[in-house]
């Protein structure tokens with residue numbers, strides 16, 4: 001399957017599941033403690049203007065190519081993410097993407113949405129079953145073929161275990 005076909009299949013076939021997933025968010029729930037304080041973590045995109053679609057894989061998810069996206073990493077994942085490839089993450093790694101519709105919202109830090117990748121297990125291989133995902137600050141993390149099928153591309157494109165935004169990614173794409 002070419003990269004382009006892969007992208008079309010992922011984006012068109014699974015967009016519905018993504019929306020359905022969001023509908024299950026309980027507005028009265030508390031944010032999961034594994035990422036509740038993500039704004040105090042290391043902001044990987046600090047000093048960059050994180051917009052566009054540098055990997056050509058984004059399609060319409062994560063607010064699409066016109067959106068703005070900051071990425072935060074917890075202490076457990078920090079060294080793996082900021083080091084050179086291969087990027088392999090220890091169990092307990094959490095990466096948060098704080099995404100905005102446009103530059104004005106990003107600058108003001110308002111109307112942001114959160115998506116989260118969590119390495120909840122480690123079977124010693126790069127395996128989607130090690131990862132769980134959440135689409136929303138108060139969403140429940142769980143297995144997701146929608147999220148993992150696209151993030152699988154990070155393995156071949158960036159030699160990284162399901163995480164795109166590594167030090168090499170940022171270097172390769174300049175200011176993103």
Ligand code: HEC
Nearest residue numbers: 057058095096097115116117133134135147150163164165
């Ligand atoms: C259509 C492909 C696609 C799908 C589906 C997708 N992502 Fe991503 N995601 C990306 C790309 C590409 C990036 C990084 C590139 C960028 O920001 O330009 C990214 C970045 C992220 C990041 C920042 C860390 C990283 O890997 O770079 C998180 C966290 C994330 N996604 C979570 C999720 C979650 C949770 C889901 C499911 C609800 C999801 N993603 C679904 C393509 C996708």
